[in-house]
Amino acid sequence: MTTKSLTRTEISLHWIVGLGMIALIAAGLYMTRVDGARWLYPLHKSFGIVIFAVILWRVVLRVRKGWPDDVSKGAKWEHGVAWVIHWVLIVGTIAMPLSGMVDSYMGGRGLTAFGLEILGANMGDNGRPVAINRTLGDIGETVHVLLGKALVAAILLHVLGAFKHHIIDRDSTLRRMVGRA
Numbered sequence: 490m491t492t493k494s495l496t497r498t499e500i501s502l503h504w505i506v507g508l509g510m511i512a513l514i515a516a517g518l519y520m521t522r523v524d525g526a527r528w529l530y531p532l533h534k535s536f537g538i539v540i541f542a543v544i545l546w547r548v549v550l551r552v553r554k555g556w557p558d559d560v561s562k563g564a565k566w567e568h569g570v571a572w573v574i575h576w577v578l579i580v581g582t583i584a585m586p587l588s589g590m591v592d593s594y595m596g597g598r599g600l601t602a603f604g605l606e607i608l609g610a611n612m613g614d615n616g617r618p619v620a621i622n623r624t625l626g627d628i629g630e631t632v633h634v635l636l637g638k639a640l641v642a643a644i645l646l647h648v649l650g651a652f653k654h655h656i657i658d659r660d661s662t663l664r665r666m667v668g669r670a
């Protein structure tokens with residue numbers, strides 16, 4: 490099932506989740522590569538956990554309502570590429586916070602959002618976290634790191650596509666997503 494128009498809720502959810510994902514990817518890449526950026530870890534995790542709730546709302550809405558109708562006249566392959574990228578993005582929005590939480594919790598570090606403990610850490614006798622399930626924790630970490638990179642490429646293509654529609658094809662694809670179509 491597809492639909493022609495986008496509701497205010499759909500538009501708001503797209504931008505909250507989209508811009509949130511971009512900010513979390515940037516923060517994730519920065520904090521893991523720059524000395525002295527470790528203070529970002531708890532903030533990255535807290536915002537990641539909170540945005541997961543918004544993501545679930547957005548995905549349930551999208552699955553129930555179906556993808557919006559294509560308003561462009563692009564070639565068949567362009568529609569195919571856009572469809573694949575939309576799926577990568579929507580699955581990625583779920584898999585990123587989920588894998589981050591699996592990495593942290595299974596690694597024994599617990600789950601805390603803005604000081605609120607959701608799941609406690611598994612502390613060893615030496616006062617350091619002990620993994621609950623090292624294999625699951627490693628899988629979570631691998632998915633989080635690899636998918637993070639794949640999403641950078643998918644988001645770049647997605648944004649380029651949006652501007653191609655607006656500037657070259659001059660159709661209403663981008664205007665509809667800002668509520669002006």
Ligand code: HEM
Pocket residue numbers: 499503506507508510511551557558559560571575576578579581582644647648651662663664666
């Ligand atoms: C500044 C960045 C962005 C721009 C300019 C943008 C623009 C757009 C536009 C114009 C559409 C409508 C496409 C159509 O009608 O076929 C769209 C749809 C979509 N965008 Fe973005 N987007 C951005 C960032 C993101 C990010 C970061 C994500 C997710 C990680 C994302 C996920 C999606 C998805 C899943 C759709 C499909 C329709 C829907 O579910 O609402 N977007 N975007």
Ligand code: HEM
Pocket residue numbers: 509510513514515516517518521533534535536537538540582585586587589590592593600630633634637638
């Ligand atoms: C929408 C949500 C999220 C996005 C887009 C995101 C994105 C990223 C990215 C791009 C990295 C850098 C990976 C690399 O080294 O190349 C990262 C690292 C990390 N993220 Fe997230 N993240 C999200 C949510 C979470 C959540 C909810 C948690 C945990 C509760 C989390 C925990 C971590 C940890 C522990 C690292 C460091 C990984 C490591 O090198 O061990 N993230 N994140």
